[in-house]
Amino acid sequence: MANKAAHIDTIPEEALSLGKQLCFAVYSAAHAFNRAYKPLLDRFGLTYPQYLVLLALWQQDEMTVKRIGEEIGLDSGTLSPLLKRLEAAGFVARQRDPGDERQVIVRLTEKGRDLKSEAFGILIDIGKASGCSLEEAGEIRETLHQLTRQLNSGHGAD
Amino acid sequence: MANKAAHIDTIPEEALSLGKQLCFAVYSAAHAFNRAYKPLLDRFGLTYPQYLVLLALWQQDEMTVKRIGEEIGLDSGTLSPLLKRLEAAGFVARQRDPGDERQVIVRLTEKGRDLKSEAFGILIDIGKASGCSLEEAGEIRETLHQLTRQLNSGHGAD
DNA sequence: CAAAATTCAATTGCGTGCAAATTAATTTTG
DNA sequence: CAAAATTAATTTGCACGCAATTGAATTTTG
Numbered sequence: 502m503a504n505k506a507a508h509i510d511t512i513p514e515e516a517l518s519l520g521k522q523l524c525f526a527v528y529s530a531a532h533a534f535n536r537a538y539k540p541l542l543d544r545f546g547l548t549y550p551q552y553l554v555l556l557a558l559w560q561q562d563e564m565t566v567k568r569i570g571e572e573i574g575l576d577s578g579t580l581s582p583l584l585k586r587l588e589a590a591g592f593v594a595r596q597r598d599p600g601d602e603r604q605v606i607v608r609l610t611e612k613g614r615d616l617k618s619e620a621f622g623i624l625i626d627i628g629k630a631s632g633c634s635l636e637e638a639g640e641i642r643e644t645l646h647q648l649t650r651q652l653n654s655g656h657g658a659d
Numbered sequence: 660m661a662n663k664a665a666h667i668d669t670i671p672e673e674a675l676s677l678g679k680q681l682c683f684a685v686y687s688a689a690h691a692f693n694r695a696y697k698p699l700l701d702r703f704g705l706t707y708p709q710y711l712v713l714l715a716l717w718q719q720d721e722m723t724v725k726r727i728g729e730e731i732g733l734d735s736g737t738l739s740p741l742l743k744r745l746e747a748a749g750f751v752a753r754q755r756d757p758g759d760e761r762q763v764i765v766r767l768t769e770k771g772r773d774l775k776s777e778a779f780g781i782l783i784d785i786g787k788a789s790g791c792s793l794e795e796a797g798e799i800r801e802t803l804h805q806l807t808r809q810l811n812s813g814h815g816a817d
Numbered sequence: 818c819a820a821a822a823t824t825c826a827a828t829t830g831c832g833t834g835c836a837a838a839t840t841a842a843t844t845t846t847g
Numbered sequence: 848c849a850a851a852a853t854t855a856a857t858t859t860g861c862a863c864g865c866a867a868t869t870g871a872a873t874t875t876t877g
Contacts, residue, residue, distance in 0.1 A: 516779075516782060517714055517717055517718065517775070517778060517779070517782070518714075518718055519711065519714055519715060519718070519730060519731065520804075521800070522714075522782075522800070523789060523791075523796040523799055523800045523803075524692045524696070524785060524789075525711065525731075526799070526800040526803035526804055526807070527685060527688045527689050527692055527803060528689055528692070528707075528711075529732055529803070529804075529807045530685045530689075530803045530806055530807045530810070531685050531686055531688075531689035532732060532864080533806070533807040533810035533811050534682045534685055534686070534810060535864090535865095536810070536811070536865090537810045537813060538682070539865090548832065548833075549686075549833095550832085550833065550834090551832090551833095553677065553683065553686075556675055556676075556677055556680075557677060559675055560675065560676055560677070565855080565856095566855075566856060566857095567854090567855065567856080572677060573677065573683075574687055574690060575833090575834075575835090576834080576835065576836090577855070577856050577857070578834075578835060578836075578837090578856090578857080578858080578859090579832095579833065579834050579835070580856090581856065581857055581858080582832080582833085582857090582858090583832080583833075586832080601842075601843070601854095601855085602841075602842055602843085602855095603841070603842045603843065603854060603855040603856070604842095604854095604855060604856080605855080605856065605857095617675070620675060621674075621675075624674060624675070624680075627682060630809070630810055630813045631681060631682075631806060631809060631810060632806075632809040632810075633681075633806065633809075638681040641681055641684070641802055641803075641806070642679070642680070642681045642684040644799055644802075645681075645684040645685060645687070645688045645799075646678075646684055646687075648688055648691070648789060648790075648791065648799070649684070649687045649688045649691040651788070651789060651790035651791075652688070652691035652692060652694070652695045652788055652789060652790075653691050653694070655695060655788045690834085693834090693835095694835095697835090706862065706863075707863095708862085708863065708864090709862095723825080723826095724825075724826060724827095725824090725825065725826080733863090733864070733865090734864080734865065734866090735825070735826050735827070735828095736826095736827080736828080736829090736864075736865060736866075736867090737862095737863065737864050737865070738826090739826060739827050739828075740827085740828090740862085740863085741862080741863075743827095744862085755826095759824095759825085759872075759873070760825095760871075760872055760873085761824060761825040761826070761871070761872045761873065762824095762825060762826080762872095763825085763826065763827095
């Protein structure tokens with residue numbers, strides 16, 4: 502009883518404290534990253550999720566909305582208006598797939614491609630701001646990937 | 660063809676990959692936590708930020724809006740409407756501080772206090788879903804706190 | 818003490834995120 | 848082959864999250 506079944510008893514009042522919660526630590530770190538990225542991305546008129554879409558397209562150009570959503574974990578309800586703004590800003594072009602009119606193919610424009618080289622600068626600035634080495638960053642990254650996989654495994658999706 | 664910034668050469672193309680970015684790992688983990696919390700909080704009609712406010716109030720009842728904002732890292736622009744919804748749902752009451760009419764004191768209602776004991780259940784479910792021990796969770800938490808501090812130190816605020 | 822500066826909460830505007838409903842196109846099937 | 852089911856993207860509605868503005872109360876200061 503004392504070991505497994507009744508672990509409610511083993512959870513101290515203190516566990517309710519924000520500072521003791523892993524989730525809050527992740528939540529805060531995400532906000533901190535967002536704030537760190539903001540001034541860097543503002544120069545290009547981009548938001549962080551928009552930047553993520555460009556990162557994905559720099560790796561693999563010409564993806565459908567659905568494919569982009571799988572890459573960065575967003576659904577079409579978020580992506581549709583976001584992509585419309587990226588198109589209005591001139592970074593991407595959207596075109597119905599002639600082979601399957603349900604799909605929309607998103608591709609980089611010249612302007613979007615040109616931004617890629619500048620993105621390295623953002624990466625370096627963020628690396629500095631995070632204050633950890635590539636090795637450290639890699640470790641945390643892997644730990645978080647594992648945590649994310651574990652959390653997502655709870656409801657079907659992977 | 661010589662590069663202006665020589666250190667750019669040391670950053671491989673691969674670094675632009677989403678999977679290699681610490682920030683994206685944090686961003687994804689935050690979303691994963693949010694999705695894990697959602698069904699648990701839906702039963703109480705709460706969102707995660709609303710739950711954070713209650714967690715803070717369970718630790719220390721009767722705080723001003725500003726104080727709550729410092730606890731969970733949100734400004735009044737986010738908190739004002741959020742607290743109004745928490746009040747409409749009957750979990751908290753808001754009252755102008757008679758001693759300083761600029762401030763609004765937020766305190767738990769009976770209903771809000773009663774929820775505290777159930778919150779342990781949520782905590783336990785999330786702990787299970789995260790699939791890591793208290794020790795592991797503690798390590799990741801500390802690493803992320805440090806990362807957050809480092810990122811936030813870049814622009815004055817602490 | 819009165820004007821100026823500061824502080825606090827609320828409001829406005831914009832961009833996510835996500836669920837649910839909608840529309841159009843394709844695939845399945847009876 | 849036509850009806851039904853499925854799929855992809857868009858749209859709608861709601862709740863953050865943040866910057867900037869507003870308005871009221873308090874503090875500073877000249």
